[in-house]
Amino acid sequence: MTELLDIYLLEAVLNGLLLGGLFALLSLGLNLIFGVIDVVWICYAELMMCGMYAVYYLYVQFHWPLALAMLAAIGIVALLGFLLHQFVIRPVLAAEPINQLLVTGGVLFFLQAAATLAFGIDFRNLGLALPALRVGDMSFSAARLIAFGVALLGVLGLFLFLNRTYVGTAIRAISQDRAVMPLMGVSGPRIFAITSALGGALAGLGACLLVLQYDVHPAIGLSFGPIVFLICVLGGLGNLLGGFAAAFVFAQFISIGGYFFAIEWGYVIAFAFFIAAMFWRPRGLFSR
Amino acid sequence: MNYPLHLAILVLLWGYIYTSWSLMGRLGMVSFGHGAFMGIGAYAVVMLWNHFGLSPWIGALVALAATAVVAVLIGYPCFRFRIVGHYFALVTLALSEVVRLLITALRDQTGGSLGATPKGALTEGTTVAIGAMQFESKLVWLGIVAAAWLAGLWVWRAVDRSMGRLALQAISEEEEAAASIGIHVTKAKLRITIVSALMTCVGGILYAQYQLYVNPDTVSGIAISLQMVFGVIAGGMFVMLGPTVGAAFTLLLAEGLRLAFGNRYPALDITIYGAMLVLFIIHMPNGILGAALERFRRRRERSLLKAAA
């Protein structure tokens, strides 16, 4: 009997790992935006929702090939990120920081309600039946495995981009000293716009992975948004590596908590852990 | 007659809750956690009544005690460790989600996401059940929420009086400056937080008893917390009646659009509201009432100048 329990616990741990990979990717874009522009996009999950709808409509309604639909969705959300920055964030960049957070809250309401208007409140899914991978008594959904793999690739890709390219270096540089950038021949607003589009693209990639596993509906942002924010804060806002690690910690709490109790309890424990962790390390678990 | 009354009750009730939130918000403590306090209030009274037959009046005491404990548990470390701005907003956001998830997770007791209804105490012929805090007449409710609302405004003024402008400003802007003029910042912030949380809890209780229905998504969680924050921003958080104006504005916008278009466009109001919020924060960060007062003040100054010249 104990042996049986153990294997399910192991399954929970491994599923937590897979979930952690997904969370890591979801939090990446938000973290990047915060680290570079110093703004929290509270509507980040709503951007993902838009991406999920884009995939759904292109694939299911317009019969595009799935890969193409996903690429287009990434492009669309990147564009949304760019527009969000140009028309919503830029006007308040000089205002109090909390206003920058709040203004994106208005966008959250707007996107969520506009999606309800446009798409209705039905739950929609791609209708894909992805197989589950069975290892002994444990089973892992293919969607989760794919999400995990893509998430790791996404993290690696972003890391390389930031470290190996001129624009990537400029993105890291601007987060350290905004005012000196013109002397490097760099237009600060342009780097911000590029970063925002990149953040959007990462949200779009997250959307592609989410839509493989979850139904899309206008309020789905509310179920992923809080998790994504808390992961970023837990890792230290703007600290990409910290956020990456925090995603796995958070996912384990949910997965193991869900194994011992019900899945909501997993979330309750994870959120409570978050609050406790903030008092213990206010600048994030992995702050330097 | 019932419909306008209903609207008036909701405006005053939300006006009261938004006012409670603003006590903190105007001091730079932007809390996304007030859904938690409202949820605790609403669910504590309904659960104690349904499962133990405990009168909501007693239940309210339990709810208030629980709220105070939670407020201290979250507030003290936050202020002690100077968790401010984004971080404060996100920590409190976690709190509201914890409460919502707890209510959902305890579905055997709470009914989960389907919500719950307090057991009816109004039998045939009776319109008032004081012990059960259930009243059939909307007029009674109007009186109750109006009293709560006035009390909320009174607290706002009392806070202003007891601390003085300077101290309030100092707390919200410069912790060191506040400390230098002899304010114990942690204590002052904590006191405001407790007051604000308790008032919000009362709001949750009144909401539950008036609607005779509670649901984790409408009395707790991120959605309701955001609603409070943004309702206040629309009205203006730095003037006493701003939150109430925000409540009236959002409610009337929703009802107006519903009357105009029926239920054809279910989320049209929020769509417009969201877009307006963005414009508000960009163009008039002091909210509707704040901007109006500012304009009025300028005009008066100008006319005074003219009179002087």
Added chain:
Amino acid sequence: MLSLERVSARYGAFQALFDVSLQVNAGESVAVIGPNGAGKTTLLRVISKLVEPHDGELRFESEDLNPVPAHEVLARGIAHVPENRRLFPRLTVEENLRMGGFPRFCRPRFAERLEVAYALFPRLKERRRQPAGTLSGGEQQMCAIARALMSDPKLLLLDEPSAGLSPVMVQAIFELVRRICAEGYTVLIVEQNIRQVLKVASRAYLLDAGRIKAKGPSQELLQSEEIRRTYLGL
């Protein structure tokens, strides 16, 4: 090469420069000296367009710089080593240099320019993988100068390169500046260390309270009775 005609600049209500006229010819090394708060830093910030001139004419190689935005000044051939160096502390030395060569036209020549920089500052080569924030003050100044040289500028603006350094390091930095001038770079240098900078520069302007008070060959200024008394305390 660079000419300012009656340039004024202000921060809000505070006017920092009054009718400043100044010339730098190709191949020259020119100093702007003066006490703290004289407007020296503002002058350089105006030239690289970080501060919009309020009035007057600003020309570089006969092009009007007035309509050029700050981030395009570097591409015109003006590189600016700002006050306090302003390195990116968490980027490595080499990444800082990469930022100095950010404009597109610099990128093909990055490796070549890197060689030049490392030849001039061998110390930086040793530390190239180290975050710039961990360098000593003198090394940071070298890194800041090297960063500005990455775009192979026609004109190098140096803002107080000796500030905050130990006496030994001050000597070393001025020696480096002398070498940079000797290699044919055109340099406009702003300094409070008047005696040292006048040994390096061929000509100098004296800026005080936002106005040019004197100008001439360095030797002449160094011998001027007034300057010796007021600014050198002799």
